[in-house]
Amino acid sequence: MTKTVYSLQQQLITRTGLLMLIVFLILSAGVWDYARRAADLSYNRLLNSASLSIIERISVQDSQIDLDLPYAALSMLELAPDDKVYYEVIDHRGQHLTGYTKTPSPTNYHPNSEPIFYTATYKGEAVSWVIQSKRLIAPTANGWVVIKLGQTKNARHELSDEIFFSSLATLSGILLLTLLMVWLGVRRALQPLSIISENLKSRSPNDRRPLKTPAIREVTPLIDAINNYQQQLLNNLQTMKVFIADASHQIRSSLGGIQGQLDVTLQASDIDDIRSRLVNIRQQHKKLTRLTNQLLAHALVTHRSDSMEPQSIAVNPLVEELLTEIVRDHAHTQIDFSYTAEADNIRIPGDKVSLKEALKNLLENAVRYGPENNQIDIILRPGDANMLEIIIDDSGPGIPAHQRRQAVQRFSRLSADASGSGLGLAIVETVIQAHQGSLKLDRSPSGGLRVVIRIPGARL
């Protein structure tokens, strides 16, 4: 499986840019509409004042309607310097009075003193018109005189273009500035990441100082986490070193002891003396074997848990098999074992070899640290939410509550007593973690140690 790598910075900027483009388009449409309406409004006012000044000059003389077209009417329309002007006056009988002929009217026009604005094509060009009427009340001429005044749209287009493009220029300026700010902001926000990675990259492997915490609140947790992680690694490394030093010391001294014993034994002639010395050698050898086994077992479970393919394990027979081996090994002692399985056929996903090694370690610990007449109880029971609980109680001295946490840590021993390898619980912990389970130390009913293992995914 390959993960596509993407740049957070690029993505942020691209998305912001897209969003802004959409905003820009919407605003542009709005500005365009506004520019058009504003230009229409201004030039319609002009048109209307011209039509008003014409309408004022309509008079009735000798039963004739007369119009003294005011110069100002058309000269004020020259404020739109490049536009053509058309007008027509229609008398109360609907006859053409003066001006251009056959000018267009709005549909369904009823004479009205209010101006009406409309656009209609005249002489092959779009023309903005105003139509307005004046009521004549005279005995000889009674009715509405209609005036139509039109102007081509060059000036309107020019004005609306000017409004549109200047607003657009401002708008794009603002948007570009915003985009720049976003770009700078994103860069600034992501800068700590590159600082941290630079920092990590340029570090020598021997450098154990924690990373410097930058004065940015959002980044502090990350640095803290890195430093914590590093500290843990360093601690583990330290304990591992101590352990290896210890282990090699023990192995060496055991080997040296055995060598010494063997030398002495070779000199001895008394058979009893030889026997007792051989017993000593055997003791030493056993200890050495156990240490070596534990080391190998730890390496094994660590390796297996790293590359574990979970299989379905039948837990009952596994525990029973283990118990059989243990009981057989300790048949000559006074240790009493009990076994309770609250359900048959419990199956969990996991690695059989590691799990067996873990349980074996726990049982051996119970035997080792317990008294002669030790009572060891093993309980298998289904917990809530598909949990399997394995409980191992002993009647040994137990571990005081304040030392339990330390006991579970790898390569640590509670006492300087050299009999333990320091690996027992560490092996268990590794295995349980590989099974996504949990390990808890408690006090058993008989005052000894209770180990509770919970492993999820149990099927009954």
Place this chain on the structure above:
Amino acid sequence: MKFLLQQLTLIIALSTFTMMANAAQTTDPSSSLIIFSATDTNAMQPIIDAFKKASPELNIHYQEFQTNELFHAIQRLPEDQLPDLVISSAMDLQIKLVNDGYAQPFTDPVTEALPGWANWRNEAFGFTYEPVVMVYNKPAFQGKPLPNTHEKLALAIRNSNDFFMNRIGTYDIRVSGVGYLFASQDEINSSISSRLKENLGRVVANLHCCSSNIIEEVESGKLVFGYNVLGSYAIKYARTAPTIGIIFPEDYTLVMSRVAFITRQARHAQNAQSFLRYLLSVQGQQVIADKSGLIALHPGVDGPFTYSRLQRDYPLRFKPIPLGPALMVYLDQLKQRRFINEWSNAILYDVFVP
């Protein structure tokens, strides 16, 4: 009756032209250029000659009209017989034709030298700068104060009725389009134009068709004063006739410009454009200044018949008539009738009627 006569001459003129145009077309249509003009051929000929020298391959058909004739001809001719270029001194009629959609735009760097008032919509272009002046007979005004404003002229006429009686000439606006334009512009620009008209009527002003007539009569001494005549003609006459004096009224001196436009229906638009380009260029304007007797508008041209010289000699009085739709106000049917009525009532004042 007069109207009928006008129509008749128009029809004759048109039919002869149509024949001419058809004949011209049979040669090579792409090298033709048809110009309808209401400007003396004498004035235009040097320009055309100079243009021909620059583009000898062109075949220019130049047809002269009266201003009103030209206006009606353009409106009545079928589209395929319209000329390529229309030139007229009747600025108002030209504007009306452009407003009616007879023109096509001409955008060229050469038009940038034009002042704003001489260019409407990049369609109508003024190409001369001709002040509207008063002329007087120098010997007759020996020892008399010259009326150098409209106000002073009105006063002078009122105070010396006998001196001016029958001896002052002006345009008959019923006949001359240019005369009508000048009279209407007086009305727009001056509050005393009615008074002046009344006074002109009181001394029985002689009415003429053309500036040249008025100037000639002033020169001969038959008239002592001419009101509202074309400055270009007056300056030209005054160079050879020492009796002619010219007054550029100090309150305001109207400036007329001859207007050219390319028709929308032009069949030789390319040729019309190159002619118009030449007409507005420094070279063309120099020819106008040097040879045509008209006055060049281009500020970069110098000589006695130029805008620059006039501005230098008579500062702060010129009032060009701007090209624009406002010129159509006095072409309104009712307005025209009313204005001519008023004018007639004032000028044709019959002093002898008891």
